[in-house]
Amino acid sequence: MPESLGPKVYSWLDERLGLSPILELALKKRVPDHKHSFWYYWGGITLFFFIVMCFTGVLLLLYYRPGDGAYESVQQINTQIKFGWLIRSIHSWSANLMVAAAFVHMFSTFFMKAYRAPREFLWWSGFGLLSLAMVFGFSGYLLPMDDLAYFATKVGLSIPAVMPVVGPWIADLVRGGPDITAYTISRFFALHVVILPALFIPLLLLHLGLVQQHGMSIPESEQQKPEAERKSIPFFPNFVFKDLAVWLVALNVLALLAVAFPWPLGPAADPLAPAPADIHPEWYFMSSFQILKAFGGWFPGVVGEFLGIAFFNAGVVLWALVPLFDPNTKSGQWGRRVTWFGFVVLAVLIVTTIWGYAVLPAVAH
Template sequence: MGTTVLDWLDERLGLKDIVAFAKKKTVPDHKYSFWYYWGGISLFFFIVQVVSGILLLMYYQPGPNAYDSVRQITYEVDFGWLIRSAHSWSANLMILALFIHMFSVFFMKAYRRPREFGWWSGLTLLGLTMVFGFSGYLLPMDELAYFATKVGLELPKTLPGVGAVITELVQGGPEIGSTTIQRFFSLHVVILPLLYIPILALHLWLVQKHGNAIPESEAAKPESERRSIPFFPNFLTKDLAMWLIALNVLAIMASMFPWQLGPQADSLAPAPEGIHPEWYFMSQFQALKVLGEVFTGKLAIVGEYLGIGGFTLGGILWALIPFYDHDSKNGRRARNATYIGLAALVGLMVLTIWGYVGVS
């Protein structure tokens, strides 16, 4: 029966060709192979986001009823709290997995020729994922969401000329209100997915086309000493085992530490103590805070430009790394790139921890 169904499908869809192709594909096997799973783990959390997001859409109401609809999801709808909690936790775990993925491909030098577009499409996905996070954070319209978004929207305001226009455009008025929720909602559920899916498809196609990069220590070995495993079924089975671990971590976090809903946002109330953005924006927040303490009074604007300019320039240089370190022939550049990666990793971690110490 099973074979008949498979044959029926194969005649129409060419399934066996896909399996034969997957069997031919191999994945390098060496002591750093563990890092090859992180792109797949990010993909797993993305799928969770899509499924749980669609379920939340069944009850969520953008606009003036936003808070009440999230209250209903959290306290009245069966398992609503779990779906909401899974969506929020999975968003955070996805960003964490993405950072691990980005730094591991960086240290494996997988941005080098011919994988530059894999690097750039990945960076675009990371940027879009962070905008997903920022736009989603406001949607429940509780106190924390409101004030954290307010702090976040102060940033573009400082940009010369265009700043006020951007804030007005994003906010839909002088204050965060129903129009802002409507705009963040369309960004979160329509505009971002429309941009995201084709870029993700390109990213995955490029990985498929070029295969996994190998680290320099592996590339230095003669070809006869390098090991690899078939993608199907060997690597895929290991990938699925990783997904199972990711699912367990998510289930534990979402059920043991349910995502909270604070009191309804009140624009007239004073901001609660220690308001800060989500952890993945904490490094920028802290850098601006420190610069704000160094440059005071009339010089405050200099501090803001230095902060925003520094992060923008850092991001651009990070994206351009394949032009600097493009092959294994230049050992000095390869070493420098590794130092740049280490400095970026340590810098982001120090600023983030420092930021949390400052607000606690």
């Protein structure tokens, strides 16, 4: 490889940039190969969708105008600008596919117990990345300022507002006033394109760096095999090419969805109009939305809301702390309990999400 660059050019660069150790590492690196290897690709798929979003996001910045003309500018992107509908559709679809891929990645690492020592910080940085991704989704959802965006944000921001004492104060600061206005759009825009990327990218680099440092985790069934029987493939070129092939599949799926189901733009938000009957958040907030609604039904008043939020947050905290109470392979009995906990969490998420969609009234748009 380097020879084709011209040995002189390569050695000139190598002396100044220290390429050899990196190249050596890349050539020496191996990736475990076993019957669960399929799940190794999901982190890469998530990364792919993130890269697509960075590119399409910059393209959208060319025409999007935050503030009072936000809706009109998205309308212009959708109808006037050549292929604007496609760029916007790809941005929205890859956002959804990225969150979906991140969930698959998270649950696969959970059930393969990849969060165990020494990989606790991989779990925590991944947890932080998914949390930021959801704030990305929430803030991006408002930017077109159509009716669904407006009411979903209104409902979403009423959740921190129920926190005692500081809640309303925080919600007002985030909104820039008691109502969702052009100020809110500008704040969410700054969050979406400056603050979140500035937090997300360093955390992502930490996450990727830790994968290089610790290598891929192998599941328990592999760990029990003697080292000589464990199979692996070279990172370069075998795994890289496989990864690229998977990315190509991801790109195809993304392109098909974005073209076959162009992302819609509803009517402009009207603060005086009643909320659409089928108002609901993005699917990845549906579970928490439905849990809050259910608790609100079981325990009327503020008690229900408080219990719903407490239940959900307790689950999230337990989930984040899992490396602490299932630290290593020796934690046998605990290990099985944690696996069951994972099944329960997965079941609750799926059931409440389906439940949430099932109780939505059917409305033709």
